[in-house]
Amino acid sequence: MLLTELFGQRKFVITGEVGPPKGIQINDLLHSADKHLRCVDAINVTDCQASMMKLGSLATCKALLDHGHTPVFQLVCRDRNRIALQSDLLSAAFFGINNVLLLTGDHTTLGDAPESKPVYDLDSVSLIQAAAALEKGFDLNGNKLEGELPRFAKGAVVSPCSDNVDVQLFKMLAKVNAGADFFQTQTVYEPEKFIDFMEIASGFGVPVMLGMVILKSANMARFMNKNIAGVSIPQGIIDELDNDKDKARSGVTGVNIATRVINECQEFCQGLHIMPMGWDDKVAEVLTGLKNKRNS
Amino acid sequence: MLVTKLKPLDEIFSLVQKKTVLICCEGCRDVHSPDDRAIATLRGLLFSRTDLSFVVTSYVCYREHLELLIQNNASIIDDADVILVLSCGAGVQTIADFVSCPVYSICDTISLPGYQGLTPSEFNCIGCESCHLNKTASICPVTSCVKGLVNGACGGAKNGMCEVDVSIECGWVRIFERVESRK
Numbered sequence: 002m003l004l005t006e007l008f009g010q011r012k013f014v015i016t017g018e019v020g021p022p023k024g025i026q027i028n029d030l031l032h033s034a035d036k037h038l039r040c041v042d043a044i045n046v047t048d049c050q051a052s053m054m055k056l057g058s059l060a061t062c063k064a065l066l067d068h069g070h071t072p073v074f075q076l077v078c079r080d081r082n083r084i085a086l087q088s089d090l091l092s093a094a095f096f097g098i099n100n101v102l103l104l105t106g107d108h109t110t111l112g113d114a115p116e117s118k119p120v121y122d123l124d125s126v127s128l129i130q131a132a133a134a135l136e137k138g139f140d141l142n143g144n145k146l147e148g149e150l151p152r153f154a155k156g157a158v159v160s161p162c163s164d165n166v167d168v169q170l171f172k173m174l175a176k177v178n179a180g181a182d183f184f185q186t187q188t189v190y191e192p193e194k195f196i197d198f199m200e201i202a203s204g205f206g207v208p209v210m211l212g213m214v215i216l217k218s219a220n221m222a223r224f225m226n227k228n229i230a231g232v233s234i235p236q237g238i239i240d241e242l243d244n245d246k247d248k249a250r251s252g253v254t255g256v257n258i259a260t261r262v263i264n265e266c267q268e269f270c271q272g273l274h275i276m277p278m279g280w281d282d283k284v285a286e287v288l289t290g291l292k293n294k295r296n297s
Numbered sequence: 298m299l300v301t302k303l304k305p306l307d308e309i310f311s312l313v314q315k316k317t318v319l320i321c322c323e324g325c326r327d328v329h330s331p332d333d334r335a336i337a338t339l340r341g342l343l344f345s346r347t348d349l350s351f352v353v354t355s356y357v358c359y360r361e362h363l364e365l366l367i368q369n370n371a372s373i374i375d376d377a378d379v380i381l382v383l384s385c386g387a388g389v390q391t392i393a394d395f396v397s398c399p400v401y402s403i404c405d406t407i408s409l410p411g412y413q414g415l416t417p418s419e420f421n422c423i424g425c426e427s428c429h430l431n432k433t434a435s436i437c438p439v440t441s442c443v444k445g446l447v448n449g450a451c452g453g454a455k456n457g458m459c460e461v462d463v464s465i466e467c468g469w470v471r472i473f474e475r476v477e478s479r480k
């Protein structure tokens with residue numbers, strides 16, 4: 002199922018996310034997805050997130066597909082040149098994995114192999130162009146593809162609460178012009194900023210899914226504020242997590258914060274992307290708390 | 298050896314404004330810029346479209362030298378609506394850092410290895426062959442973004458600093474700041 006079809010049906014689309022392990026043992030990941038992530042429309046699989054060498058996104062997507070899930074194949078430009086990127090897009094389509102999220106990718110120096118050579122032969126915008134070209138039957142160099150053509154729902158990312166929103170909107174528009182079909186945002190905790198952002202972004206006419214990380218502790222929130230670009234968590238939310246540590250640890254506070262923010266933003270966006278970071282079991286709780294239940 | 302190639306004439310004509318200054322850098326050693334005839338033709342074409350002033354010089358990437366050039370030509374440069382530059386990307390960026398009017402490159406730098414003139418410029422150009430400076434407020438995205446991104450920022454910058462090294466300003470944030478300051 003292409004996510005674009007769901008957006009076309011005016012469905013409020015909900016996706017989750019899993020991160021492949023460092024190794025080839027993915028029984029736990031699959032078990033958790035089977036148990037907890039049946040409630041979402043599709044599951045993103047990260048591609049060596051934060052430049053940490055992990056099991057491949059494509060292999061994990063295939064395993065999820067075989068378990069009856071709809072995967073979203075995340076693909077970053079950091080580790081592959083345009084030959085490998087386009088080839089991996091074809092491989093995904095070959096497996097029937099048609100939902101893709103196309104990213105530039107964190108720099109290699111941020112991960113667990115900091116001396117590795119970063120590629121960036123393409124960036125997120127030109128990777129979207131490449132996927133769009135493949136759909137039309139050509140590679141980036143204009144060479145013709147043979148036979149049946151691949152189809153993609155081409156996703157991209159944007160940070161609505163970035164400290165420089167103009168920089169974000171500029172790049173977002175470049176992605177729209179390149180052919181992006183939908184956007185997932187960086188996690189949002191300030192509904193006002195998101196709503197302001199959507200006032201302009203909705204003009205681009207491409208569905209936007211609100212990003213949400215379920216906060217596990219005040220320390221996690223402080224860490225994200227300090228280290229993760231495009232994330233700003235207000236002090237009030239940090240205090241809320243700090244005030245009752247047991248409640249925070251059990252996930253009650255994180256789920257409450259998530260549902261509250263989503264409820265304030267829901268009418269301004271077309272979908273929701275939950276990044277549970279291991280808390281797969283909390284996803285259903287967040288969805289239960291939504292004011293506007295899904296119209297499926 | 299430095300090799301540059303004129304941008305398409307249509308693109309160059311789209312950049313001219315009422316008072317246009319054209320600075321041609323005769324450059325460092327072994328320059329292969331478009332030949333004199335092509336420049337003479339271009340001058341002729343520009344004269345018919347704008348109030349053109351023409352300055353020929355060398356080593357525009359060399360800050361002290363450029364400062365003198367700008368002082369000596371202050372009357373026309375202060376008055377200019379736009380400055381068009383025929384030099385490598387480093388030269389264009391050095392000029393743009395000095396003046397307040399828009400500065401555009403009218404050529405693409407194809408190759409810039411080896412000896413690069415009197416002094417290595419504080420601005421970089423790696424001769425990417427399709428110069429982006431005209432769209433990026435004359436800050437080179439290829440060399441000022443750590444990932445060399447040409448379509449906009451990666452989203453990793455925090456408080457204006459690059460995700461790779463917090464002591465480096467994000468090139469794309471700098472581009473936006475310059476655009477903002479020129480509004």
Ligand code: SF4
Nearest residue numbers: 386422423425429437
């Ligand atoms: S964009 Fe940068 S590297 Fe490319 S020609 Fe211009 S100054 Fe040189």
Ligand code: SF4
Nearest residue numbers: 442451459460467468
């Ligand atoms: S933070 Fe800015 S300079 Fe650093 S890689 Fe990203 S876009 Fe380039």
